[in-house]
Amino acid sequence: MADGRLADPLEEELEDEENAPRLRLSRRGVVVLSVFGAAVVGVLAWLVFYSSVLDVRSVAVQGAPDDNLTPDQVRGSIGALADGPLARVDLDEARRRVEAIPRVAKAEVWRGWPHTLRVKVVQRTAAAAVKGEDGRFTQVDASGVSFATEAAPPAGVPVVELRLSQPALDVESVISRPQLVRGAVAVAAGLPPDLAKRAGSVLVHSYDDIELQLSGGATVRWGSPDQIDRKARLLVxxxxxxxxxxxxxxxxxxxxSG
Incomplete structure (x- = not known):
């Protein structure tokens, strides 16, 4: 160099990079690349949304382990919605269809790539079984939803039965039988689990006269369906x-007493 100093190899390399010719795309090149990129995206979209490459091949169901609610019932509720590409399945509609099954309290639906539609269901649990005039028993959950009627009540579930007194019959136009049943179901649902298993029957004589019959022969005068939590704690x-x-x-x- 002119000043007698030794050249720094790193500086020379940086200078060479700065002086190297720049790669510039022409307008035509930009257009070609844009078209190519759009074509790739289009092909991928077609493969995902319209071709049979990622079709639904199975519907996997969790939470339906018995004859009361089977995986086939859940799959049947979804029906043709699960036909075709997995990406095009309307998950919200599939969930609504599953939740329309009386025994289903809640459902979740999601995509399990590449070929599986996954469904998880939470079944309703009976808080009480209401004995009807025909002798059959309608199962009701804690929120008051009726979801099944069978010849016998589930084991360990209190049975609600109307045995209305004359005063209750006299005011039936004011306090209807469905209202009385809802009150009794609320009482059954509010019992602690161990106590609910012992409460064989919830007898309704009137709005203010609900009686529990416990296993072993003991009875509980419950009164009205007011202050359920407080009464449950007192009873325990x-x-x-x-x-x-x-x-x-x-x-x-x-x-x-007694």
Whole structure:
């Protein structure tokens, strides 16, 4: 170099890079690349949304393990919605169809790439079984939804039965039988699990006169379907005392006798 200094190889390399010719695409090249990119995207979209390459080949169901609600029932509710490409399945509509099954409380539907539509269901659980005039039993969940009627109640579920007194019959136009049933179901749903299993029957004599018949022969005078949580706590405490008759109809003055 002119000043006598040794050249720095790194500096020379940087200078060479700065002085190297730039690669510039012509307008035609940009157009060609844009067209090529659009074509690739179009082919991929066709493969995903319209071809049979990623068709639904199976519907996998979770949460339907028994004869009451089978995987085939769930698949049948979805029907032709699961035909064709997985990407085009309307997940919200599939979920609505599954949740229309009376025994289904909630459903989730999602895509399991590349070929599976996945469904998870939560079944309704009976809080009570309402005995009808025909002797059959309608299962009702804790939210008051009726979802099945069978010849016998499920094991361990309280049976609601109307045994209306004359005063209750006299005011039936004011407090209807469906209202009385809803109140009794709310009582059954509000019982702690261990106590609910012991409550064989929930007898409704009137709005203010609901009675529980427990396994072992004990009875509970419950009263109205008001203050359910408070009455349930009182009853659990009272049952630490020996007796055959428990009264929580007036929570301010609970009693045990017999």
């Amino acid at each position: 405490a009272l049952m630490n005392q020996k007796g055959t008759n428990y009264d929580v109809s007036a929570p301010e003055a609970p009693a045990v």
